[in-house]
Amino acid sequence: MDIRYIKAKELSARWGVTPRRINQLCTEGKLPGAYKEGKFWMIPDDVDRPDCLRENRNLYVREDSAVYNRKRPCPVGITSYKEVSNECYYVDKTLLIRDIIDNHSKVYLFTRPRRFGKTLTMDMVRTFFEKTDTDTSVYFKNKKIWREGALYKEKQGQYPVIFLTFKDAHQSTWQDMYASLCFTLRNEFLRHIELTTSARLSDYDKKYLKSILDDEATIIDYQFALGKLSAMLSKHYGRNVIVIIDEYDTPIQQGHIFGYYDEVIGFMRNLLSAVLKDNPSLELGILTGILRIAKESLFSGLNNLVVNTILDDEYSQYFGFTEEEVSAMAQYYGVSDRLGEIKEWYDGYMFGRTGIYNPWSVINYFNNKCVPKAFWSRTSGNEIIGELFNSADTTFADNLLRLLQGSTVQAIVDTDIIYPEINGDIDTIYSFLLVAGYLRVSEHIGSLYDNPICALSIPNYEIKSVFQKEIIDRYNGIFTGALLRNFAESIRTGNAHLLTETLQQYLLQSASVFDTAHEDFYHGVVFGMLAVLSDNYYISSNRESGEGRFDIELQPKSRGGHGYIIEFKACKEAELEKMAGSAVRQIQQKSYTANLEKHGVSGIGMFGVAFSGKKVSVAYEEHDVKKRKSRE
Structure with missing residues (x-):
């Protein structure tokens, strides 16, 4: 086989070192097969990166060689494998390709949470397999897959590929969703515009192609579009086709949220079946999503479907970042001392038996000068x-x-x-x-x-x-920051007046009518507010203690902290103050404080909260543990 040779400048851009360093390696004999032609070193295109450069793999050089040893940026929101692997810090997931080839299954479904790298990983698979006019092996020669041997190299750039992602399909009506799906399919047909002039396609095929490209196709035509496209690509290239469908269930989720579930399920069932079920033109199919929607017969008849979920060990390291990968990333950016903070905020997932960090949040953390925020919750999908x-x-x-x-x-x-x-x-x-x-x-x-x-x-x-935000948002968005701060302060200080004002403010601002509300409603309102105190207290509701069941108990997490019991009463407006005091006496008389005392809490505050429609009254007393014990 003929060997392609390249010059030091091309190799330096690929490996992220200077041309001078490449020439030095040639002189030292560390790049096997390199020879000098005039004043230029000629280097085999498939030469392996020597061990002495392993630690420098994340440095890069601009084409004009003006900037050296500058840290690669984090790929925030970039899903192009070529761009990320060539210009940004890239966590190498290319061994997924090896494992898929070795498994030799026909159709895979990978289910993972949103923003866990599915789209970038699928674009990496597409870039590896797809036959194009340009040499795409350059994006893999410094990656793990290239060191796995000839079996995998020979498959690189050899297949026609159909690639669709539905990650941005967030339309609120079926009409708009259908238009979006057709637009996505039409763009994929445009990406294979070479078919319009193919000598291997029939007039019927070209007529079908034209109807799709001119947006004159019927809904039936679009439902079977992927099956038709795969057959035409197979005819044109003389090879079976690889089909990649990313975030396949996003349109289905939107259909559920906005009331057109049956329509989108019917469309997607036919679309997927046409290309994945008994398709002689199919070499390999890969789908990603959050759920496996099998009960709707979406994958009926696909006996060759391999489903991989977060509970499975196989492929567990390829979506999200492992502990080792995050540690290497922190070392690269010079913030290894922040690993504890990164772990506290973004670690904790288990895919199979592999510990996983949220990749979206880790990338944003480094890009945000290592200031932690809830990056994942700020994206769509909640x-x-x-x-x-x-x-x-x-x-x-x-x-x-x-x-x-x-x-x-x-x-x-x-x-x-x-x-x-x-x-x-x-x-x-x-x-x-x-x-x-x-x-x-x-x-x-x-x-x-x-x-x-x-x-x-x-x-x-x-x-x-x-979770804290969603609990709070459940109550009509009226739990403002100021209201919650006052609520927390009133509980911690036993300030009955401030708690009365805070609850009164919520009730008066709410658009709901509470004249006929029962005690459970008020209980729920306060319970929702208590989410802001969950860092400091173990919060229990309707548990047995003493001679009855308390409404709410706050047990401090720190030794020596103050605990609280809250009891609710619904009553007539004229009886508010009386019933608030009665609630406090009930806590005392029925020994609701017994559980806190059992856990060594010596300081216990008792809140009695009485409601009538939108009116509230709060009473508060300190419970004297020593005095009660002396009476006993």
Whole structure:
């Protein structure tokens, strides 16, 4: 086989070192096969990077050689593999290609949370396999896949590829979504414009092509577009086709949120079946998404479908960043001392048995001069979470506060969920929160009907802030920062007057009518506000203590901290002050403080809160633990 030779300048741009350094390596004999032709070194195009350059792989040089040893920027929001791998800091995930080739399956579905690198990784797979007019091997010769040997190199750049991503399909009506889907499909046809002049295609094929490109095709034509396109590409190139569909379930999620679920399911079922089911032109199919929507027969008949979820070990390291990768990134940017902070904010996910960091947030953290923020929650995609919270019952709300305080919840995990069921039973809700990236598996407890029973917890501080925000937003957006600060201050200081004013402000500003509201409603309002105190207190609701069940208990997390009991009463407006005092006496008489005393809490405040419609009165007293014990 003929060997292609390149000059030092081309190799220096690829490896991110100076041309002078490349020439020096040639002189030292560290680049096998290099020879000098006149004043230029000629170097084999497939030469391996020597070990002495391993530590410098993340440095780069501009084409004009004006800037050396400058740190590569973080690829915030960039999903082009060519751009990221050539110009930015790139965490090498190319061994996914090796594992896919070795597995030799026909169709893969990778389900991972949003913003965990799916689109960039799929573009990397596309760039590797796709046959183009330019040599794309240059984007892989300094990557891990190129060191795996000839079996993988010979597949590089050899296949026609269909590549679609639906990550931006967020339309609110079926009419607009259908137009968006057609636009995406039409653009992929345009990317293969060479088919319009292909001598291997029939007149019928070209007529079909023209109808798509001119936007004159029917809905049936579009539903079968990918199957037709794969057949035409296979005819033209004489090779089977690789099909990559990224974020396939984003249109389906939007259909659920905005009420056109049946329409989008029908369209996507036909679109995917036409290209993935019994397609003789298919070499390999890869899909990514958040959910595996199998119950809607979306993948019916696909006996060759390999589904890989966050519960599986295989491929677990290829989506998101591993501990080793984050450590290397921190070392590269000179902030290894911040690893503890990065771990607290963005670590905690478990894909199979592999610990994973949120890649979107880690990248944004470095790009933000290492100032931590809840970057992931600022992106789109929380609509479903809002729906879950808005339909939650008091048990679910209670469990959310337990999660915020570091506890776990148990659930039978089913990753085969469809969107209309996500706010069904409690196990389905927790399963969705897990696969969507809001919870993590802390422990495998057992199994039931092939579904694992798991202890689930909040993975990190970033997701904790998402839960806090969603709990607060559940109450009509009236929980302002000032109101919550006053609420927290009134609880911590036992200030009955401030708590009365704070609750009164909320009730008066709310658009709802509370004249017929029951005690449970007011309980829920205060319970939602308490999310702001979850860092400092273990918050319990409706638990047995003493001779009855308290409404709310705040147990301090720190030794020597003050604890609180809150009791609610709904009454007539004329009885507000009386009933607030009665609530405090009930705490004393029924010994609701017993649980706090058992845990060594000596300072206990008792709040009695009485409501009548939009009116409120609060009474507060300190509980004297020593005095009660002396009476006993």
